[in-house]
Amino acid sequence: MRIISGKLKGIRFSPPKSFPSRPTTDFAKEALFNIIANEFNIDNITVLDLCAGTGSISFEFASRDAISVTSVDQHGPSLNFIEKTAKKHELNQIQTRKQDLLTFLKQTEQTFDLIFADPPFAYKEYESIIQLVFERKLLNDTGLLILEHDKNNDFSNVPEFMYLRNYGGVNFSFFEYVTE
Template identity: 45%
Template sequence: MRIVSGKLKGRRIIAPKKLPVRPTTDMAKEALFNILNHRFSFKHIRVIDLFSGIGSISLEFASRGTENITSVDKNFNCVKFLSQTAEDLGVELQVIKADVFEFVAKNKLTADIVFADPPYDLETETFIKLVEEILKPENEVELCIIEHSKHMDLSEGLLYQETRNYGGSSFSFFGKEEE
């Protein structure tokens, strides 16, 4: 995995093979950030990265100037790897070891962007329920992005906007419409 743009552009992050991760491909990540670049000023946003794994998305935001990033994953080794990688790269991340579903249910989420990359083998209903929890009224979330298999259709989800496909992966966008 490499960082696509920003102050850390070109840096390669090599995760130990034993980690249970499926990092977002560089092509898909570059396309996603091109979309986000038109909607947000990265320096001034708050980001929550759920199922963060080795931190591909978190580190990309940090490289582009985002300073308020929370990364959540339940795997101890992923959390340890991401914390160490962030320290080595000199970027600030709040890395939390927690079950994502419990974290979302128990915490008020305040973020401009919540990105979630759950395991692809979860049921569609689980993905939809996660979006509903993230976008519940007491949370202050502008945009929720879910990465999922291109074979999954999340268009029935709450505040669905669009889906973009990149290879075997898709990004579905949820939240209030752009003004």
């Protein structure tokens, strides 16, 4: 796992091999951040990284000076790795929360400019993520929700759906508030 851009560009991280996560490939991550950089000034946004796993996405946002990055995962060792790595590289804008992602979405009072969710591909509650984010108004007015998923999910019927991008076996679906 490496950082694509920002103050930590090129730095590699090696999470323990026993981690129960599937990090976003560098190819897909680079394409994703090109899209995000066209939508936002990353150094002016607040980010929620759900199912943070190895922290790859959180570290990428922090390396690019996002205002704050909240990394949520229910796997304690993953969060310990994120905390230790963030401290080592002085990524002070990263905060971690050990919690199930749906529970976090139901309880948080925070709002974000960008929410990224990367649950396991077999996850059955993608629609619940979308519903909670938009019903609870967890995105700021011009905010963006991005779901990483496999080819077996199609969200094009969801009113907030904007578009899908595919990079190999990785799919990103983008959502925003519906404007009238």
